[in-house]
Structure formats: C-alpha cells, structure tokens
Amino acid sequence: MAKAPMRVAVTGAAGQIGYSLLFRIANGDMLGKDQPVILQLLEIPDEKAQKALKGVMMEIDDCAFPLLAGMSAHSDPMTAFKDIDVALLVGARPRGPGMERKDLLEANAQIFTVQGKALDAVASRNVKVLVVGNPANTNAYIAMKSAPNLPAKNFTAMLRLDHNRALSQIAAKTGKPVASIEKLCVWGNHSPTMYADYRFATIDGQSVKDMINDAAWNKDTFLPTVGKRGGAIIEARGLSSAASAANAAIDHVHDWVLGTNGKWTTMGIPSDGSYDIPEGTIFGFPVTTENGEYKIISGLAIDEFSRERINVTLNELLEEREGVKHLVG
Ligand SMILES: NC(=O)c1ccc[n+]([C@@H]2O[C@H](COP(=O)([O-])OP(=O)(O)OC[C@H]3O[C@@H](n4cnc5c(N)ncnc54)[C@H](O)[C@@H]3O)[C@@H](O)[C@H]2O)c1
Numbered sequence: 001m002a003k004a005p006m007r008v009a010v011t012g013a014a015g016q017i018g019y020s021l022l023f024r025i026a027n028g029d030m031l032g033k034d035q036p037v038i039l040q041l042l043e044i045p046d047e048k049a050q051k052a053l054k055g056v057m058m059e060i061d062d063c064a065f066p067l068l069a070g071m072s073a074h075s076d077p078m079t080a081f082k083d084i085d086v087a088l089l090v091g092a093r094p095r096g097p098g099m100e101r102k103d104l105l106e107a108n109a110q111i112f113t114v115q116g117k118a119l120d121a122v123a124s125r126n127v128k129v130l131v132v133g134n135p136a137n138t139n140a141y142i143a144m145k146s147a148p149n150l151p152a153k154n155f156t157a158m159l160r161l162d163h164n165r166a167l168s169q170i171a172a173k174t175g176k177p178v179a180s181i182e183k184l185c186v187w188g189n190h191s192p193t194m195y196a197d198y199r200f201a202t203i204d205g206q207s208v209k210d211m212i213n214d215a216a217w218n219k220d221t222f223l224p225t226v227g228k229r230g231g232a233i234i235e236a237r238g239l240s241s242a243a244s245a246a247n248a249a250i251d252h253v254h255d256w257v258l259g260t261n262g263k264w265t266t267m268g269i270p271s272d273g274s275y276d277i278p279e280g281t282i283f284g285f286p287v288t289t290e291n292g293e294y295k296i297i298s299g300l301a302i303d304e305f306s307r308e309r310i311n312v313t314l315n316e317l318l319e320e321r322e323g324v325k326h327l328v329g
C-alpha cells in the first residue's frame with residue numbers, strides 16, 4: 001500500500017538554498033523514494049518574493065515528480081506550518097563578506113520567535129524541525145523556547161554541513177574514500193569556533209588519528225579550514241554556500257527520519273547535560289539515529305585540548321543566548 005504523504009514546510013523557499021533544496025525533497029532524496037510529500041512553502045509577504053516563489057513552483061510542476069502529492073505557497077507561518085511533519089527553517093538573512101554569523105543575531109532572531117510560536121500552535125506534535133538560517137544553533141534555541149507545547153527534542157540545528165566538510169578534508173588528507181570514514185563528529189556551534197573531532201574516527205577499522213599522526217595539521221590546517229569554510233565560500237562566490245547547505249539539510253533530515261544503521265553523524269540538538277554541556281543548549285554532538293530518534297554517543301574521553309575547544313564554542317553559544325534573552329522570556 002502507498003504511504004500517506006508527509007507534509008514538509010520550507011521557509012525562505014524562494015532563496016538560494018531553497019532553489020537547491022525543494023527539487024531534491026520532491027524527488028524523494030530526503031524522506032525516501034517511496035514517501036510521497038506535500039510541500040508547504042513560506043516566503044515573506046512581499047510581492048517580489050511571492051512572485052519568485054511562484055516561479056520556483058512552476059519549475060517544480062514542470063519536473064512532474066511522481067512523489068509530489070501537493071504544494072502550496074504561503075506568506076503566513078500559521079498556514080504554512082499547519083499539520084507539518086518536517087520543518088526546514090531556512091528563511092533568514094545570510095551574511096555577506098566581512099560579517100560573522102553572530103552579526104546576524106539581531107536581524108534574524110525575531111523570525112524564530114514568530115515561527116516557533118506558529119509551530120507550537122499548528123504543526124504536528126511530532127514535527128521534526130531543522131534550523132538552517134544563521135546563527136542556526138541560537139535560532140533553533142529561540143524557536144524551541146517559543147514552542148513550549150512541543151517536545152524540546154524536536155528542535156535541531158544544522159551542523160551537518162560542517163560534518164560533511166570535515167569528512168571531505170579527511171578523505172583528501174588520507175587519500176581514502178569519504179564513505180570509508182566512520183565515527184567523525186563536530187562539537188558545538190555552527191560557527192568558526194566549532195570543534196571538528198577525528199580522534200575517534202576510523203577508516204576500515206584503523207584509527208584516523210594514527211593514520212594522520214600530525215597534531216599541527218589538526219590545529220593549524222584542519223580545524224581552521226573546516227571552521228572558516230563558510231567564510232571562504234562567501235569570499236569566493238560573493239554569496240554564501242547554497243547547494244552544499246541544501247545537501248546537508250537533506251542528509252540531516254534523511255538520517256533523522258530513516259536512521260543511520262549504527263553509524264555516527266553530527267546533529268545540533270538540545271543538550272541533555274552530556275559532556276557538561278548545560279541542558280537545553282543547542283550543541284553539535286555525535287549521534288546515531290533509529291526509528292526517528294537521535295541518541296548522543298556517550299562515554300567518549302575528552303582530553304585537555306578537546307575540552308578547551310569545546311569550552312570555546314560553548315561559551316560563544318552562551319553569549320549568543322544571553323543576547324537573545326529578551327526574546328525567549
Ligand atoms: N547552517 C548552515 O550550515 C547554513 C549554511 C548556509 C547558509 N545558512 C543560512 O541559511 C539562510 C538562508 O540562506 P540563503 O543563501 O538561502 O539566503 P537567501 O537570501 O538567498 O534566501 C533567504 C530567503 O528567506 C526569505 N525570508 C526571510 N525572512 C523570512 C521569513 N521570516 N519567513 C520566510 N522566508 C523568509 C527571503 O525572502 C529569501 O528569499 C541564511 O541565514 C544563511 O546564513 C546556513
């Protein structure tokens with residue numbers, strides 16, 4: 001029997017990331033090749049944005065996706081989020097050259113109080129929320145706090161792009177395929193302070209740390225390359241990453257819904273107090289997923305260097321949280 005369609009809301013649907021994301025969702029890349037979807041697309045109530053959204057929807061129509069069971073355009077989150085199973089909160093201002101992600105805090109924070117409240121009011125009680133719009137961790141925190149009637153665990157932030165960037169750097173360094181790398185993770189904030197950690201990673205059962213055996217490369221090349229990759233792309237393209245961000249969003253939700261079969265991935269999730277990260281902080285953790293639930297990998301040894309790095313990214317998040325205190329009550 002055919003599966004019932006899942007309702008997926010995407011905000012900022014006429015933006016750069018939206019343009020790389022919607023077609024792949026409708027093609028079954030995110031929820032599975034046997035899972036029909038209904039797209040509920042939100043853009044700002046602005047004539048130009050709504051017109052651009054209509055244009056994107058015309059193109060989606062023209063793909064005649066067999067899994068697309070419906071599609072609607074919205075300018076109000078209260079209708080866009082009605083009964084949704086998945087929310088991809090992309091719509092927010094991106095940073096330009098010379099800006100840091102926290103510079104976006106003021107500009108974007110308000111969006112996530114409004115959208116958190118709308119999710120609280122009208123989304124499925126099991127809605128899975130992924131915040132992509134920057135600063136993603138703090139925006140996810142704001143949305144979570146603005147939706148007190150939804151389980152906090154439903155709110156996540158995207159660190160998968162950082163995870164994928166780290167995978168690709170390690171593949172290049174070791175000369176091994178990306179698919180052979182396991183047990184990699186990225187701790188903390190989606191910002192240059194994030195801590196990409198390959199101490200536990202393996203390739204064909206062998207320790208990646210031993211294979212690389214170069215602490216200076218880790219500190220001086222790997223961590224800055226992964227941490228500053230978003231900025232490097234803005235510098236090169238004049239625009240922030242879009243197709244790779246959309247790809248990471250697809251990976252994140254795919255794995256959350258369909259499971260990782262015991263493999264590690266990274267998700268920004270509300271801390272349960274693990275690794276001394278204060279409860280409720282939206283933090284990148286190593287997780288596995290099964291039956292639509294994620295689980296933090298527990299019991300990992302945190303050495304002095306790692307604790308320092310984790311504290312730096314945690315402190316930045318706590319500062320960001322302080323900056324939006326007035327919005328979350
Ligand atoms: N977490 C990550 O890894 C990651 C990666 C790349 C980009 N981003 C972030 O994703 C966001 C979107 O990037 P983009 O390149 O698609 O930007 P963009 O400017 O091309 O598109 C953003 C779209 O969002 C819309 N929008 C703004 N406010 C909205 C609201 N309240 N409701 C609905 N739609 C709204 C805008 O009209 C625009 O069409 C940015 O904040 C960017 O920094 C995050």
Ligand SMILES: O=C(O)C[C@H](O)C(=O)O
Pocket residue numbers: 094095101134161229230231233240241245
């Ligand atoms: O860095 C940015 O501002 C965009 C995005 O978060 C990225 O990591 O590419």
